[in-house]
Amino acid sequence: MNSPDKDELLLNAFKSAATGQETPDGPHVVDDDEQLISWSLGEIDARRQSELRDHLADCPYCRKELAAMIRAGALKLPPVEAVVPVRRFWHRRNLIWATAAAATLMIGIVWTMSDNGSQRILAMVEKDLGAGNPAAAMDRVETLLDEEELDANTRQKAQGLLEESGYRLARKNLRSGDFQEVLDVEHRTAERGLSFSRLSSLRLQAERGIPAEHALTQSGNLLDYGYELSGQSYNKGAFPTFDETTQRIRKELAEAVKKYPDSLDLRLNYAQLLLEENEYKAAEEQFNTALRLDEKNALAHVGLGLVRYHREQHDDALKSFVEATALDPTSFDAQLNTAICLERIGRSDEAIPYWRKANELTGDTKMKRRIKELLSAVN
Amino acid sequence: MHTARIAEMFENDKQWLLRQPEINSWERACACLAEQLERWLREYSKPLCEQVVAEKHPEYPSYVNRLWRCWGYHWLQAAGKSPDGKIRGQEVAERIRAGKGYSRGGRLGGDPLRDVVLAVALGMKENEAAICFQTDYYDFSRHLAGKQNHRFMHDVDDWWNEFVDFLAGYTQPPGKLERFIGKCALRNWLGTVLWNFLRRRPLPEGINGDDLPDNPTSPADDVARQECLALFTRLVAEAFDKLPKDDRLLLRLLYVDGLQLKQAAAVIGVVPGQASRRRGRAIQRFQQLLSEQVADSEREESYQDCLQYLMEDPRDFAVALCDILEDSLAEEDVQ
Numbered sequence: 001m002n003s004p005d006k007d008e009l010l011l012n013a014f015k016s017a018a019t020g021q022e023t024p025d026g027p028h029v030v031d032d033d034e035q036l037i038s039w040s041l042g043e044i045d046a047r048r049q050s051e052l053r054d055h056l057a058d059c060p061y062c063r064k065e066l067a068a069m070i071r072a073g074a075l076k077l078p079p080v081e082a083v084v085p086v087r088r089f090w091h092r093r094n095l096i097w098a099t100a101a102a103a104t105l106m107i108g109i110v111w112t113m114s115d116n117g118s119q120r121i122l123a124m125v126e127k128d129l130g131a132g133n134p135a136a137a138m139d140r141v142e143t144l145l146d147e148e149e150l151d152a153n154t155r156q157k158a159q160g161l162l163e164e165s166g167y168r169l170a171r172k173n174l175r176s177g178d179f180q181e182v183l184d185v186e187h188r189t190a191e192r193g194l195s196f197s198r199l200s201s202l203r204l205q206a207e208r209g210i211p212a213e214h215a216l217t218q219s220g221n222l223l224d225y226g227y228e229l230s231g232q233s234y235n236k237g238a239f240p241t242f243d244e245t246t247q248r249i250r251k252e253l254a255e256a257v258k259k260y261p262d263s264l265d266l267r268l269n270y271a272q273l274l275l276e277e278n279e280y281k282a283a284e285e286q287f288n289t290a291l292r293l294d295e296k297n298a299l300a301h302v303g304l305g306l307v308r309y310h311r312e313q314h315d316d317a318l319k320s321f322v323e324a325t326a327l328d329p330t331s332f333d334a335q336l337n338t339a340i341c342l343e344r345i346g347r348s349d350e351a352i353p354y355w356r357k358a359n360e361l362t363g364d365t366k367m368k369r370r371i372k373e374l375l376s377a378v379n
Numbered sequence: 380m381h382t383a384r385i386a387e388m389f390e391n392d393k394q395w396l397l398r399q400p401e402i403n404s405w406e407r408a409c410a411c412l413a414e415q416l417e418r419w420l421r422e423y424s425k426p427l428c429e430q431v432v433a434e435k436h437p438e439y440p441s442y443v444n445r446l447w448r449c450w451g452y453h454w455l456q457a458a459g460k461s462p463d464g465k466i467r468g469q470e471v472a473e474r475i476r477a478g479k480g481y482s483r484g485g486r487l488g489g490d491p492l493r494d495v496v497l498a499v500a501l502g503m504k505e506n507e508a509a510i511c512f513q514t515d516y517y518d519f520s521r522h523l524a525g526k527q528n529h530r531f532m533h534d535v536d537d538w539w540n541e542f543v544d545f546l547a548g549y550t551q552p553p554g555k556l557e558r559f560i561g562k563c564a565l566r567n568w569l570g571t572v573l574w575n576f577l578r579r580r581p582l583p584e585g586i587n588g589d590d591l592p593d594n595p596t597s598p599a600d601d602v603a604r605q606e607c608l609a610l611f612t613r614l615v616a617e618a619f620d621k622l623p624k625d626d627r628l629l630l631r632l633l634y635v636d637g638l639q640l641k642q643a644a645a646v647i648g649v650v651p652g653q654a655s656r657r658r659g660r661a662i663q664r665f666q667q668l669l670s671e672q673v674a675d676s677e678r679e680e681s682y683q684d685c686l687q688y689l690m691e692d693p694r695d696f697a698v699a700l701c702d703i704l705e706d707s708l709a710e711e712d713v714q
Contacts, residue, residue, distance in 0.1 A: 009608070010700045011704075018627070037568060040567075043562075065578070067632065072574065135651075139655035
């Protein structure tokens with residue numbers, strides 16, 4: 001390993017070498033506000049884009065200024081359409097989910113490698129993941145997978161890490177509402193003939209445009225369904241519209257669940273979708289199946305509780321929510337739903353410890369304030 | 380009074396408008412569109428103008444025209460994205476008023492319909508509009524200016540009034556805002572315009588202790604070290620120049636200009652995954668070229684000496700450099 005000053009020395013040599021360009025005479029693209037704004041809006045055609053790239057390749061002045069504007073947020077990044085070959089994508093997905101499951105199983109296999117750079121790269125990928133940087137991890141592992149001469153063990157290990165980094169990156173994007181980025185991540189794995197059920201699950205959420213916190217794999221609480229903290233319901237009117245896309249996704253999810261009956265994430269998502277469509281019986285079946293797969297899954301208990309609450313089976317709903325709090329005391333949704341349910345059936349005093357716990361668990365200041373107000377009203 | 384002019388305004392868009400849902404009779408459609416524009420104009424002009432802009436207002440056509448250019452632009456874009464090329468104008472309006480557009484990502488940065496009214500009102504020297512602009516964009520502009528140079532942030536008075544004048548065209552019409560038609564919200568548009576406005580201006584005078592150079596120079600290197608660094612740099616430059624143009628652009632954006640992978644990908648017009656793979660291949664190619672460069676070098680002896688001198692534990696220079704390129708990007712991504 002080089003020491004930092006040697007690293008810096010080499011990096012500086014590279015930067016000096018790569019910087020050594022003369023600035024051509026104008027006009028310069030960065031001086032033209034209108035063109036820059038059109039570019040950032042994705043309005044310029046392929047020919048002009050190509051001209052712009054050519055100019056940037058030859059003009060250090062424009063590159064430097066453009067980069068400064070982008071870094072400062074003065075210029076928004078232009079949209080880039082991922083080239084998604086839809087039909088091939090679908091066939092591939094069907095073909096490869098089976099192999100994906102196999103690849104996932106291989107993650108735990110002890111990995112031995114020949115002494116080459118691959119081992120070092122894999123270690124760096126793990127380091128990136130450990131440092132909470134899935135984007136860098138995914139970039140790195142993709143580069144490794146581009147190698148044609150990887151041995152089978154290394155390839156399997158790399159695919160496992162690709163799944164892990166892709167999943168973490170997609171989840172991060174989903175949380176921040178960057179739905180297209182989630183699709184891009186999934187596309188990057190599909191491009192390689194790989195697909196992973198949990199990544200597909202996030203893609204399905206992204207296609208529905210639902211942030212992670214509204215989906216059961218991440219969350220699920222009565223507030224999402226228009227129930228107020230005091231246990232009263234109101235018409236929230238903010239649910240996704242059930243258009244053709246939703247129907248397509250629903251069909252796709254139903255097929256995926258049939259094909260991969262043991263995938264808990266897929267099943268929870270499917271159940272959540274059914275719940276949103278007010279198909280309580282079907283949703284209940286899915287949540288129950290999820291519990292047969294994993295009886296200690298707190299989210300499945302929360303889901304079942306939500307179904308029962310909708311059906312006004314409040315006592316049963318309460319049992320499910322309480323079960324979820326016992327299984328996962330750190331689940332904000334479980335605590336909150338239990339509290340709302342207790343309020344609904346007039347057991348406000350019993351709700352207090354659940355409110356307090358929910359208050360501890362949430363970082364949402366607005367929510368904290370609402371809970372505090374409610375508690376002070378009770379007291 | 381302005382009815383004929385307003386109807387004329389829609390004529391250019393007649394062809395695609397007639398294909399849209401709920402538009403059957405052209406005359407009736409024009410009347411409905413004009414009515415809707417007037418409703419918005421009343422709503423938006425109320426806090427921005429001395430008097431609510433309605434049909435009798437002398438500048439009514441200017442406002443309505445700008446509102447229509449904005450709505451029409453997004454409507455046409457939305458129709459283009461719809462499978463059958465049709466979409467209700469109200470649906471489009473609701474979406475853009477919520478700050479969402481129809482390009483990928485869809486973030487407009489605010490309500491462009493409100494912003495075009497603000498833009499026209501500023502040009503009309505409406506006092507309330509100027510106050511509103513200052514309230515909404517002063518801090519944003521100051522912050523952004525600071526990213527270009529801290530002196531701009533410390534001395535906003537030096538440029539703020541001039542910038543507002545440049546936008547509104549008070550002393551030298553037409554102002555830059557004449558060009559703003561709400562393809563995105565003002566915030567997104569303003570960032571680019573402000574950046575270039577400041578770039579063309581001299582920096583404000585420095586204030587106490589402010590004149591330190593941005594990059595303090597490092598202590599002078601000794602002669603041998605400098606010679607060795609020059610040799611390394613030449614070798615790297617020769618190898619780098621042999622890379623294809625696209626590879627050079629990507630590596631420069633990443634390592635010289637300091638963009639993150641996602642940003643560099645957008646500049647070269649590909650998704651981050653593709654950019655990542657290109658980067659990996661470019662670094663591999665570069666490593667190979669650099670190894671060849673070192674092996675073919677007639678300066679082999681000096682090279683070995685320099686390696687010994689600078690690196691102490693000499694190992695493959697090409698591999699070491701490419702490792703660093705990999706690592707340094709990962710660090711930037713984390714930041």
